[in-house]
Amino acid sequence: xxxxxxxxxxxxxxxxxxxxxxxxxxxxxxxxxxxxxxxxxxxxxxxxxxxxxxxxxxxxxxxxxxxxxxxxxxxxxxxxxxxxxxxxxxxxxxxxxxxxxxxxxxxxxxxxxxxxxxxxxxxxxxxxxxxxxxxxxxxxxxxxxxxxxxxxxxxxxxxxxxxxxxxxxxxxxxxxxxxxxxxxxxxxxxxxxxxxxxxxxxxxxxxxxxxxxxxxxxxxxxxxxxxxxxxxxxxxxxxxxxxxxxxxxxxxxxxxxxxxxxxxxxxxxxxxxxxxxxxxxxxxxxxxxxxxxxxxxxxxxxxxxxxxxxxxxxxxxxxxxxxxxxxxxxxxxxxxxxxxx
Numbered sequence: 009x010x011x012x013x014x015x016x017x018x019x020x021x022x023x024x025x026x027x028x029x030x031x032x033x034x035x036x037x038x039x040x041x042x043x044x045x046x047x048x049x050x051x052x053x054x055x056x057x058x059x060x061x062x063x064x065x066x067x068x069x070x071x072x073x074x075x076x077x078x079x080x081x082x083x084x085x086x087x088x089x090x091x092x093x094x095x096x097x098x099x100x101x102x103x104x105x106x107x108x109x110x111x112x113x114x115x116x117x118x119x120x121x122x123x124x125x126x127x128x129x130x131x132x133x134x135x136x137x138x139x140x141x142x143x144x145x146x147x148x149x150x151x152x153x154x155x156x157x158x159x160x161x162x163x164x165x166x167x168x169x170x171x172x173x174x175x176x177x178x179x180x181x182x183x184x185x186x187x188x189x190x191x192x193x194x195x196x197x198x199x200x201x202x203x204x205x206x207x208x209x210x211x212x213x214x215x216x217x218x219x220x221x222x223x224x225x226x227x228x229x230x231x232x233x234x235x236x237x238x239x240x241x242x243x244x245x246x247x248x249x250x251x252x253x254x255x256x257x258x259x260x261x262x263x264x265x266x267x268x269x270x271x272x273x274x275x276x277x278x279x280x281x282x283x284x285x286x287x288x289x290x291x292x293x294x295x296x297x298x299x300x301x302x303x304x305x306x307x308x309x310x311x312x313x314x315x316x317x318x319x320x321x322x323x324x325x326x327x328x329x330x331x332x333x334x335x336x337x338x339x340x341x342x343x344x345x346x347x348x349x
Contacts, residue, residue: 012058021052032058033073035102074104075315076124078134080112084231084259086285086302087135090157093308094133101316103130112198112230114138125152131315135159139200141166153318153325157311159202160328167318167327169310173203173284176300176333177210177256180282183298183335184252185218188344189280192223193250195239195260197231204231207256207284225250228260236263244271244279251280251344258285261297276342286336295339303331 014025014032021028023045030039031049052058077094079087095105106129110117117137121144124132131153136144141161148154148166156168184192194211197204208226215221227239236255243250244267253268255261261283265275273279275295283290286301310329318325 012053012056017049017052017056017058021049023049028053030102033102034099037100038102071130071319072128073102074106074127074129075312075319076106076108076121076127076129076132076134078108078110078117078120078124078132078136080110080135080137081231082107082109084257085287085289086258086304087158089287089304090135090308093305094157094312097309097312098316101312103312103316110137112137118143121147130319131155133157133311133315136161137198137201148324151322151324153315153323155311155315155318157307161202165326167314167325169307169314169327169329169331171203171302171307172330172332173206174210174213176284176302176335177207177254178214179210179333179335180254180284180300181211181214183337184254184280184282184341185214185220187280187341189252190220190223190344191225191248191250192220192252192254193225193227193243194254194256195236195243195264196226196228196256197235197260199229204256211254228256231257231259233259233263233266236260237267238263240264240267241271244268244273249279252341253279253281255281255283258283258287258290258299261285261290261299265293276340280341282341291338293340297340298338299336301334301336303333306331 014028017028018025028049030036031041031046032053036046075098081087091107098105108120110120114137133155135158136156141164144154154166156166158170160168160170196208212224215224228235253264255264268275268279275281283297283299286299290297290299314325314327
């Protein structure tokens with residue numbers, strides 16, 4: 009039996025080869041092909057057991073329609089959300105996403121990037137954990153488009169789409185100060201990561217503008233539940249207990265909440281808490297948590313758009329975007345006057 013091809017399917021269905029190719033590669037929506045046409049083509053392809061020759065296609069177009077996505081922690085809800093958006097958006101553009109967990113390790117990251125390239129990915133979206141952009145910049149010069157998300161480097165030509173973390177850190181701290189808090193502790197994540205540095209910078213600037221620099225208390229080493237738990241335990245057993253805690257991720261928050269409750273304190277009656285990152289489950293905690301929401305949907309959509317355009321142009325672009333976050337006010341912060349009664 010002769011192998012089925014786009015040509016034979018075209019001859020039987022009457023649709024053009026380009027229309028059939030777009031449907032079978034998942035790009036029907038992009039080219040506004042009707043649902044009826046998609047159904048007829050897919051039914052015929054299934055009936056004749058059509059199997060696309062991906063290797064031949066790759067040799068002809070030099071593309072595999074696969075992109076790589078590297079994130080530092082797949083079990084972190086924030087990165088899981090980002091991955092979900094990227095996968096969904098890439099699918100609408102006809103791309104499959106290959107996900108890699110770098111485990112917040114620079115050596116892993118470089119090895120994983122090289123591994124993806126050896127598998128002929130068309131481009132890479134990455135949450136970098138390396139402190140130096142040199143490696144990724146060298147890769148991009150070899151016509152492997154790269155887009156950074158969530159984290160970026162100073163003075164780099166690589167394109168990125170990230171939250172304005174400075175603004176988020178500043179607004180969260182100002183919210184606490186506006187409610188009378190002066191002893192505000194900050195539990196950070198990975199100290200050298202760009203989002204963490206910018207959030208801390210915003211925290212410090214808010215304190216400075218209100219003559220509270222002397223009260224700055226920054227501790228912590230990673231974006232983990234354990235980090236939040238241990239650092240909060242130390243804060244609550246120290247000589248001067250803070251009236252509020254600013255956790256720089258939702259995972260740190262969960263550890264902090266556990267430590268606060270174990271220590272017999274109430275939120276927000278005894279101690280207020282505010283966090284970076286948004287997730288639906290934060291509305292179901294008691295009390296619901298005030299937090300800085302990152303625009304994960306917009307970040308994922310823009311990152312895929314920039315990457316796919318770079319793939320089409322066969323070069324890495326230079327678009328660099330910071331998107332403002334949004335403060336979501338709930339019930340985990342009280343006015344200091346209430347706390348002191």
